[in-house]
Amino acid sequence: DVKVTQSSRYLVKRTGEKVFLECVQDMDHENMFWYRQDPGLGLRLIYFSYDVKMKEKGDIPEGYSVSREKKERFSLILESASTNQTSMYLCASSRPGQGYPGELFFGEGSRLTVL
Amino acid sequence: AQTVTQSQPEMSVQEAETVTLSCTYDTSESDYYLFWYKQPPSRQMILVIRQEAYKQQNATENRFSVNFQKAAKSFSLKISDSQLGDAAMYFCAYRSLGNQFYFGTGTSLTVIP
Numbered sequence: 001d002v003k004v005t006q007s008s009r010y011l012v013k014r015t016g017e018k019v020f021l022e023c024v025q026d027m028d029h030e031n032m033f034w035y036r037q038d039p040g041l042g043l044r045l046i047y048f049s050y051d052v053k054m055k056e057k058g059d060i061p062e063g064y065s066v067s068r069e070k071k072e073r074f075s076l077i078l079e080s081a082s083t084n085q086t087s088m089y090l091c092a093s094s095r096p097g098q099g100y101p102g103e104l105f106f107g108e109g110s111r112l113t114v115l
Numbered sequence: 116a117q118t119v120t121q122s123q124p125e126m127s128v129q130e131a132e133t134v135t136l137s138c139t140y141d142t143s144e145s146d147y148y149l150f151w152y153k154q155p156p157s158r159q160m161i162l163v164i165r166q167e168a169y170k171q172q173n174a175t176e177n178r179f180s181v182n183f184q185k186a187a188k189s190f191s192l193k194i195s196d197s198q199l200g201d202a203a204m205y206f207c208a209y210r211s212l213g214n215q216f217y218f219g220t221g222t223s224l225t226v227i228p
Contacts, residue, residue, distance in 0.1 A: 031214060040124070042206065042220035050214075090160065096214055101148045101167065104208075104216060106160035 003027075006091050006107035013114050019078040021110050023091030030096055032074035033104065036060060037088040046089075049074055050096070081114045088112075117142045119209050121219035128197045129227050135182075136192045136222045138207030148210040149183065151192045154221075155203040163205070166190065194224075202226045 007022035025032065031050055035043040045058030047066040055066050063085060067075045074093075078085055088111050092104040118141045128134035140149070151163040166174045166183050173181050178198075182191045194201055207219040 033216070035218075040220060042121075043218040045216070088158070092160075094214070101150075101165045102210060102214060103148075103150055103162050103165055104152075104160075105162075106152075108157070108159045 004091055004093055004105050004107040006089075006110050008110050009108060011110060011112045013081050013112065015082060015114060017081050017114075019081050019112065019114075021076040021078075021089055021091075021112070023074045023076070023093075023107055024072050025074075025091075025093040025105070026072065027093060027095070027105065028071065029093035029105070030071070031094045031102075032068065033092045033094075034058075034064075034066060034074065034076045035090040035092065037090055037109070043090065046076065078112075081112075083114050086112060086114045117144075117209050117211060117215075117217045119207055119217050119219040121205075121207055121222050123222045124220070125223045125225070127225040127227055128194070128201075130197055130199060132197055133193060133195045134197055134224065136194075136205055136207075136224070138190045138192070138219055140188050140190065140207075140209050140217075142188065142209065142211070144211055146212055149181075149190045150208040150210065151179070151181070151190075152206045152208060153201075153203045154206065155200075160206070164192065197226050199226050199228065 004025045033048040034046040049068045065077045091107040147168045149166045154160045178195045209217045
């Protein structure tokens with residue numbers, strides 16, 4: 001079975017702490033994504049990456065950074081966590097779609113609470 | 116940018132009945148892909164069904180089928196013979212040729228025994 005694994009299902013952090021959310025996929029996918037999910041807002045794209053060491057800003061990159069040093073791993077970093085970053089974070093990967101649907105495969109999500 | 120609209124925040128259906136979830140999208144592209152994802156209470160998002168825009172025929176996966184109307188930019192999901200395990204949040208998604216994904220705000224489906 002293909003798999004996207006997020007390192008932590010639940011995290012509780014304090015305001016100002018640095019937070020790392022890790023995501024690993026075993027499908028050799030080029031594309032990886034970080035989304036934030038909030039009730040009534042759906043999924044909003046934070047950052048995505050098309051290749052190792054490549055990153056592109058999504059719709060809500062403020063307060064976040066990412067790292068992709070290896071193809072299978074894509075990390076989301078909150079440099080200084082704030083309470084408005086309390087949310088569910090979803091990692092996903094996909095193969096680039098060239099005449100192919102290229103659907104997303106998701107991890108189980110990381111529920112972050114910032115106190 | 117493309118937008119995806121799900122106008123039904125919540126829906127309910129009796130077990131064994133049929134329910135249709137609505138989705139509309141806005142795009143200027145002629146070629147793209149559409150998806151329905153399901154997110155059960157355990158939270159992992161899984162693919163339910165996909166549709167290529169260039170295909171006229173509506174996609175079907177067992178009890179799940181879509182009504183794709185390209186001119187109207189509509190992509191509804193029909194669930195037949197609803198089961199308790201169908202209870203979940205359902206998201207409609209659009210993928211552009213540039214590999215960008217756009218999601219609706221979701222529809223929470225309750226299945227009543």
